[in-house]
Amino acid sequence: MAEITYYTQEGLDKLKMELQYLKTEGRANIAKAIAEARDKGDLSENAEYDAAKEAQGLHETKIAKLEQVLASARLIDESNLDTSKVLALSIVKIKNKKNNAVMTYQLVSETEADLKAGKISVKSPIAQGLLGKKVGDTVQVEAPAGVIEFEVLEISR
Numbered sequence: 001m002a003e004i005t006y007y008t009q010e011g012l013d014k015l016k017m018e019l020q021y022l023k024t025e026g027r028a029n030i031a032k033a034i035a036e037a038r039d040k041g042d043l044s045e046n047a048e049y050d051a052a053k054e055a056q057g058l059h060e061t062k063i064a065k066l067e068q069v070l071a072s073a074r075l076i077d078e079s080n081l082d083t084s085k086v087l088a089l090s091i092v093k094i095k096n097k098k099n100n101a102v103m104t105y106q107l108v109s110e111t112e113a114d115l116k117a118g119k120i121s122v123k124s125p126i127a128q129g130l131l132g133k134k135v136g137d138t139v140q141v142e143a144p145a146g147v148i149e150f151e152v153l154e155i156s157r
Helices: 009-038 047-071 125-130
Strands: 005-007 073-075 091-096 102-108 119-121 138-143 146-156
Touching (some): 091 125, 119 125
């Protein structure tokens, strides 16, 4: 059984749109490429046809994986999130105790993670260290550069 993953409405909608695209336009584009390659003659020595068929197989694998992700996806009602401690989908403002840099991150599923947008995976080292913490708590996170100490300044949804 696939691992249950929690999503925001935005993240879930994005996955559904990607799946819809892959099943419609994506499949149509691959079918067109196969048809064009088939029209070029002898299939036994047609590298273009072989490549198009391989692309089709990879495309169908991607669709199957996305369907599996969606089957185990759960929507979290953000309006009911407990803001007394850090949970999945919490928005957390933290301060690096060493250099006093203040950062704000939302803890999201791996597939929704986007550092530029301030969304980090709940499975990342920072998120793992923050889960369950409260405002004022200090957490030490093992990072590639060594241990980093953060203070939880604020938790919101």
